[in-house]
Structure formats: C-alpha cells, structure tokens
Amino acid sequence: MPQPLGYYISGSPAAAALAQEYGDQLQNMSLDEKLLAIKAISGALLDSLIHRDCEPSIEAQILHHIDDGDPVDEGLQESLAALDGCDETQCFALLTALIAYGSEEFRQFGSMEAVGEPASGSQLDWEPDFS
Amino acid sequence: MHNHIGHYLALKVAQPLAAEFGDRLERMSKTEKLLLIHILSGGLHELAVYPNISEYSFIEFCLDSEMPAARRTSVMPLLRQFDGYDSSTIETILMVLVLSMQGGS
Numbered sequence: 001m002p003q004p005l006g007y008y009i010s011g012s013p014a015a016a017a018l019a020q021e022y023g024d025q026l027q028n029m030s031l032d033e034k035l036l037a038i039k040a041i042s043g044a045l046l047d048s049l050i051h052r053d054c055e056p057s058i059e060a061q062i063l064h065h066i067d068d069g070d071p072v073d074e075g076l077q078e079s080l081a082a083l084d085g086c087d088e089t090q091c092f093a094l095l096t097a098l099i100a101y102g103s104e105e106f107r108q109f110g111s112m113e114a115v116g117e118p119a120s121g122s123q124l125d126w127e128p129d130f131s
Numbered sequence: 132m133h134n135h136i137g138h139y140l141a142l143k144v145a146q147p148l149a150a151e152f153g154d155r156l157e158r159m160s161k162t163e164k165l166l167l168i169h170i171l172s173g174g175l176h177e178l179a180v181y182p183n184i185s186e187y188s189f190i191e192f193c194l195d196s197e198m199p200a201a202r203r204t205s206v207m208p209l210l211r212q213f214d215g216y217d218s219s220t221i222e223t224i225l226m227v228l229v230l231s232m233q234g235g236s
Contacts, residue, residue: 030179031179032176032179032180035172035173035175035176035179036176038168038172038176038225039169039172039173039176042165042168042169042172043169045165046162046165046166046169049161049162049165050162050202070180092229092232092233093233095168095229096226096229096230096233099222099225099226099229100226102222103222103226
C-alpha cells in the first residue's frame with residue numbers, strides 16, 4: 001500500500017501544501033512518467049549548480065526532452081512545468097517520493113541484462129531486501 | 132545532523148553496497164550526485180519507454196547526452212560499475228543519493 005506523499009515530505013507548511021497538490025498525481029503516474037519527472041527535476045537542480053547565471057527550469061528540461069524527439073503527454077508536461085514554483089527542498093522531497101513510489105515498478109526491469117562487466121568485488125550475487 | 136551515507140544504505144539492508152560505495156559516495160559533491168541521479172533516471176526512462184531494449188548501459192547513455200566531457204569524467208568510473216547492477220540495486224542507489232542530499236551534503 002503506497003504511503004501518502006506527506007509521509008515522505010513533512011515538517012513544513014510548504015511541503016504539506018505540495019503533498020496536497022501533487023500527492024495523488026505522483027502516485028498515479030506510470031513508471032516512465034515518474035522516471036521522466038526524476039530526470040527533469042534532477043536536471044533542473046543540476047542546472048542551478050552548474051549554470052548559476054540562468055534560471056533553472058523543470059519546464060525547460062521537458063521542452064528539451066521533447067525537442068529531442070520524445071513526445072510527452074500534455075497533461076504531464078503542464079504538471080511538471082508547474083513544479084518550477086517549488087524550492088530546492090521541495091524538489092528533493094518530490095525526488096524522494098517519486099523514487100519511493102516507483103520502487104516496486106523498478107523490479108520490472110529485473111529480467112533485463114546489464115551490459116557491464118561485473119566490477120571487482122561487486123555483489124552481483126546479492127539481492128537487496130526491501131522488506 | 133548529517134548522517135554518513137552508509138547509514139541510509141544500512142536502512143535499506145544494503146550493507147554490501149555500503150561497503151563498496153559508502154565512502155566513495157560520501158565524498159561526492161552535490162553536483163556529482165545530481166548528475167548521477169539525472170543519468171540513472173534517464174537511462175531507466177529509456178528502458179521504460181522502449182520495452183524492446185533488452186540491455187542497458189549508463190555509460191552509453193551518458194556519452195550520448197550533451198553533458199560536457201569535463202563534467203561527466205568524475206562519474207564515469209562509477210557508471211561503469213553501475214552498468215553491472217540490476218535495476219533494484221540502481222533504485223537503491225538512486226534513493227541513497229537523494230536522501231544523502233537531504234542530509235545536507
């Protein structure tokens with residue numbers, strides 16, 4: 001049973017408002033939408049550190065993604081663009097929630113082959129226990 | 132209060148990962164952590180969108196991106212190792228990276 005967004009982000013009125021506004025929407029996103037959101041939010045935060053002279057924008061990240069030829073649902077695009085109103089703390093909270101919500105779905109990739117050579121001392125014979 | 136990254140890994144019952152990457156991730160800058168999150172999520176997103184893909188490589192994803200070479204150099208060795216991990220382990224790493232930044236590093 002997924003936890004409400006407020007479970008992951010608590011302690012501030014801004015975070016509570018964010019939970020109310022986006023909680024259901026985040027939980028109902030498909031896995032590819034969650035991953036796109038994580039990519040866009042982290043990309044905007046990265047821009048804020050690398051390009052200090054320009055305004056970081058999640059919407060710009062999405063538009064760049066579309067320019068690369070990958071279509072994005074219009075509703076999702078609007079929702080992600082609205083996240084430009086969030087501050088850094090809220091963005092990290094959203095990232096945490098998106099990864100947590102996607103946890104079970106990540107396992108769908110489990111049967112796929114990784115291409116890299118096992119690193120020396122790696123733990124490929126070990127599987128994480130999330131219980 | 133800042134927790135060592137191994138604290139978060141231990142919470143996920145991922146001690147082998149903590150032993151292998153804990154100190155390494157702990158020393159990373161916020162920029163490097165965000166870059167890893169961006170690349171890992173971007174690589175997995177391609178897998179989700181194109182289900183006919185049967186294998187993945189974060190290294191290749193990073194090289195295909197517009198990331199400046201100088202910026203990506205520091206994370207390439209880690210990405211090379213992450214290419215050998217399953218998606219559940221990558222999810223754990225994503226979560227650890229995000230949680231460690233909320234801790235203030």
